[in-house]
Amino acid sequence: MDVQAIESLMPELESFVSRYLPHFGRAQNHAHAMTILQGLLAGGDRRNVENMAETIEGGVVRTLQKFIAQAVWSDQDVLAELRQHVCEALGEEDGLLIVDETGFPKKGKLSVGVARQYSGTLGRVDNCQVGVFVSYCSSQGETLIDRRLFLPEQWIIDEQRLAQAGVPSSVIFRSKPELASEMIQQAIIEGVPFQWVCGDSIYGTSPVFVQTVRELGKWYVVETSCDARVWTTKPKLRPVGHHHTCLSMLALLFLTLQKQRLGEKTSRADCSGGPQRTQTPAIYKRLDRGRTRSMEPMANGPQSDRKTLPRTKKKKRTSKTH
Numbered sequence: 001m002d003v004q005a006i007e008s009l010m011p012e013l014e015s016f017v018s019r020y021l022p023h024f025g026r027a028q029n030h031a032h033a034m035t036i037l038q039g040l041l042a043g044g045d046r047r048n049v050e051n052m053a054e055t056i057e058g059g060v061v062r063t064l065q066k067f068i069a070q071a072v073w074s075d076q077d078v079l080a081e082l083r084q085h086v087c088e089a090l091g092e093e094d095g096l097l098i099v100d101e102t103g104f105p106k107k108g109k110l111s112v113g114v115a116r117q118y119s120g121t122l123g124r125v126d127n128c129q130v131g132v133f134v135s136y137c138s139s140q141g142e143t144l145i146d147r148r149l150f151l152p153e154q155w156i157i158d159e160q161r162l163a164q165a166g167v168p169s170s171v172i173f174r175s176k177p178e179l180a181s182e183m184i185q186q187a188i189i190e191g192v193p194f195q196w197v198c199g200d201s202i203y204g205t206s207p208v209f210v211q212t213v214r215e216l217g218k219w220y221v222v223e224t225s226c227d228a229r230v231w232t233t234k235p236k237l238r239p240v241g242h243h244h245t246c247l248s249m250l251a252l253l254f255l256t257l258q259k260q261r262l263g264e265k266t267s268r269a270d271c272s273g274g275p276q277r278t279q280t281p282a283i284y285k286r287l288d289r290g291r292t293r294s295m296e297p298m299a300n301g302p303q304s305d306r307k308t309l310p311r312t313k314k315k316k317r318t319s320k321t322h
Contacts, residue, residue: 001041003055013037020081025073032067035059083145083190092138095194097187099180099203100135101150103128112165115152132179136192146186148179177206181213188216201225 006013017037021030039052039059049068053059103119105128112129119128130150135142155161156173163169174182180203187194197220203209204222213220 001043003042006038006041013041019085020078023073023077023081025071029067029071029073032064032071035064036067079146080190083187083192086136086143086145087192090136090138090140090143091193092140093193093195094138095192096137096196096198097184097192097194098135098137098142099132099184099197099199101130101132101176101202103130110165112167113149113151113155115154117152130176132176132183134180134183134187136194145192146183148174148183150174150176150179175206175208177203177209181209184213184216184218195219196221198222204228 014034017034021033024030024033035056035058036049036052038056039049040047042052042055049064050061053061053064101120103117103121103126105119105122105126106114107127108114109127114127114129116125116127117130118125119130122128132148132150133144134146136145151167151171151173153173155167156171159169162171180199184197195218197213197218199209199220199222201223204224205228210220210222
């Protein structure tokens with residue numbers, strides 16, 4: 001679409017954008033959002049901020065870059081409004097969600113999620129970012145409604161790289177099927193009407209994805225590999241419990257209650273003011289076994305009670321001479 005065609009559609013574009021403008025925050029951001037949308041509609045091989053600013057009259061590169069990277073507005077709120085708009089304009093009860101990923105080739109290594117990985121767009125392994133997208137399709141039309149950026153595992157384990165790229169530390173690794181499942185669940189939460197889910201073999205060979213769609217009460221048509229194994233009938237699963245940990249926790253609770261009970265008993269004895277008996281350690285009990293009862297008072301009683309035994313003189317040995 002060229003600039004003249006965009007200008008001819010400005011009344012329709014302004015009417016379309018009006019419901020989204022409150023989600024962009026400050027009034028200054030409204031004009032920037034309109035400029036970016038016009039630049040995206042203008043097309044071109046590379047739709048970056050510089051090209052948009054050159055194409056659309058009044059566009060300033062640094063101002064638009066600040067709007068994209070630093071301006072305070074929620075993209076999640078905008079997308080939630082978009083999904084509501086889709087429900088109103090394209091929604092049908094037997095609608096279809098199509099899950100697919102696409103790659104964005106990159107030259108450097110600083111963009112979030114960039115790595116050497118397979119890109120369906122390029123048809124090979126190359127340095128790129130990969131995004132997982134969900135589009136809504138019905139007899140009224142088709143459009144994108146959600147997206148997630150795929151972060152390779154090598155990014156997740158590199159805390160310094162995450163910090164430098166501004167990725168929150170709470171982000172964890174999620175596979176592409178897991179990202180797709182998350183977006184499908186979000187669509188159901190927001191009331192997007194659909195019955196079918198479609199995807200290629202990346203999602204068809206994922207038990208997690210297929211099981212999630214099934215449990216959500218939706219039907220699916222997905223590709224799968226030629227050597228995939230499936231159940232012809234639903235298997236009966238035997239519940240597996242962690243018996244040993246359960247019993248260990250019971251034992252721990254018993255010890256805790258015993259400790260509590262003994263603590264209360266000791267506390268009551270202290271409060272009664274009665275004589276306290278100290279428990280003789282086991283090692284001293286073993287040593288006491290060799291003592292006689294008559295000797296115990298001598299060993300343990302006071303000095304005045306001790307009896308002095310008479311000393312016996314030792315006889316000198318004499319040697320006999322023959």
